[in-house]
Amino acid sequence: MGSRRRDIPEINAGSMADIAFLLLVFFLVTTTMDVPNGLQVALPPISEEPPEDSKQKKREVLEVLVNSADQLLVEGSVLTIDKLRQKTMDHLTNEGRNPTLSTTSTKAIVSLKNDRGTSYDMYVQVYNELTAAYNQVRDDYSMQKFGVIYSKLDPTRDEDKIKEVKAKYPKKLSEAEPVSIGG
Amino acid sequence: MAKFKKDGGRKLPAINTSALPDIVFMLLFFFMVATKMRDREMKIRTQLPQATEVEKLEKKSRLNYIFVGPPLDKAFGTTPRVQLDDAFATVDDIQQYITLQNSKKDEREIPYMTTSLKADKTVKMGIVTDIKQELRKVNALKLSYTASKASED
Numbered sequence: 001m002g003s004r005r006r007d008i009p010e011i012n013a014g015s016m017a018d019i020a021f022l023l024l025v026f027f028l029v030t031t032t033m034d035v036p037n038g039l040q041v042a043l044p045p046i047s048e049e050p051p052e053d054s055k056q057k058k059r060e061v062l063e064v065l066v067n068s069a070d071q072l073l074v075e076g077s078v079l080t081i082d083k084l085r086q087k088t089m090d091h092l093t094n095e096g097r098n099p100t101l102s103t104t105s106t107k108a109i110v111s112l113k114n115d116r117g118t119s120y121d122m123y124v125q126v127y128n129e130l131t132a133a134y135n136q137v138r139d140d141y142s143m144q145k146f147g148v149i150y151s152k153l154d155p156t157r158d159e160d161k162i163k164e165v166k167a168k169y170p171k172k173l174s175e176a177e178p179v180s181i182g183g
Numbered sequence: 184m185a186k187f188k189k190d191g192g193r194k195l196p197a198i199n200t201s202a203l204p205d206i207v208f209m210l211l212f213f214f215m216v217a218t219k220m221r222d223r224e225m226k227i228r229t230q231l232p233q234a235t236e237v238e239k240l241e242k243k244s245r246l247n248y249i250f251v252g253p254p255l256d257k258a259f260g261t262t263p264r265v266q267l268d269d270a271f272a273t274v275d276d277i278q279q280y281i282t283l284q285n286s287k288k289d290e291r292e293i294p295y296m297t298t299s300l301k302a303d304k305t306v307k308m309g310i311v312t313d314i315k316q317e318l319r320k321v322n323a324l325k326l327s328y329t330a331s332k333a334s335e336d
Contacts, residue, residue: 013201020207027211031218036246036299037237038327046319116309120251120302121232123311124328128234135236 039127044174060102061109062091066126068117075100081125088133092169093140105137105169113176130173138165226259227252227266229301233333240327245295247284247323249277251310252303263306265314274310277317285323297325 064084065073072079074087092108094101102108110130114123135151142150142165146158153162229252240246250266265272267280285293298318302311318326 013204016204017200017207020204020211024207024211024214027214027218031214036240036243036327036329037332038240038299038329039234039236040238040297041326041328043315043319043324043326045322045324046316114308114312116307116312118308119304120306120308120311121304123308124232124234124330127328128236128330131236 039124039131041127057103059100060107061111062088062101064110064112064126064130066112066114066118066122068115070119070122072126081122081129084126084129085133085136088130089137092133092137106167109172109174111174111176134169134171134173138169141165141168223248223269225250225255225266226269226271227254227264227303229303230305231301231329231331232304234328234330235333237330237332240297240299242295245288245292245297247281247296247298248301249298249314250301251306251314252301253305263303263310265310274313274317277314278321281318281321281323295325296323297327298323299327299329301329 063073063075067073072081072084074084079087088110090098091101091110092105094103094108095105096103112126112130114126138150142148142153142161145164146153146161148158148161150162150165153165155162227250229250248267251263252266253261253263254271259271265274265277267276272280281298285296288296300311300314315326318324
């Protein structure tokens with residue numbers, strides 16, 4: 001190394017802030033912050049043949065109807081949306097006690113029918129309540145059995161536990177082929 | 184008469200701004216990491232319904248978006264319309280759109296492709312049902328009703 005070192009002149013960083021601000025503003029304008037959240041649905045595959053006659057006994061099916069005036073009809077009687085979750089949970093965890101509800105949880109089905117005039121908001125709310133009911137009964141079962149709620153089970157470590165809970169309370173939420181009920 | 188003070192009195196010392204770029208860069212990196220690029224211009228209003236049981240969609244690259252809602256520009260009327268990418272579309276265009284989008288993806292990814300349906304609260308189920316039927320026809324069976332997270336009481 002040379003004995004004489006040349007002094008490097010100080011770089012003027014005064015405009016650095018301007019450049020950084022420019023970039024910052026650019027990113028502020030072009031980006032959005034929302035994370036997509038949504039209710040996950042698995043649609044049934046389309047089939048050419050007409051749907052086979054349901055062999056399911058009527059008591060296994062919890063019929064939920066939403067009409068075009070956003071009114072709810074569950075098993076033939078009018079119900080408000082805040083009672084739907086409890087009703088669905090009763091149906092899923094009935095185990096044959098109540099003769100009008102399901103015999104076992106593995107056979108229990110929830111059938112959702114809506115009208116073309118039903119509002120999307122109402123439909124999402126109903127769907128949300130039904131999903132909530134399934135999540136709740138799965139959580140309860142998992143808590144009782146493993147001491148951890150279902151949603152907190154680790155998909156890599158507790159695979160068997162998840163399978164067991166899913167087998168106990170299979171999510172059989174069927175949606176009818178579109179029809180116009182009117183009303 | 185009062186006299187105005189002449190210039191040349193005490194001067195304020197210059198504020199040291201050498202740390203300002205650091206602060207701004209920090210903000211910049213925060214926004215770069217926490218946000219995503221806005222990739223389409225919305226032509227319709229989508230005020231999302233609220234739900235408590237929403238799940239986060241893991242991979243953005245595995246999403247196809249369909250928007251439904253009343254047009255923002257009143258010149259297009261108030262009946263809900265479908266928007267695919269940047270343009271208005273009809274329900275009949277959905278099959279083609281999904282097929283086109285999927286053809287750009289890796290074949291192994293196609294079974295995991297989720298359709299994110301962003302629909303306005305006020306939309307009627309008729310159009311949503313039609314969209315669901317179209318999606319079933321192209322075998323895009325994973326659907327997500329986009330909703331904002333409601334706090335559980």
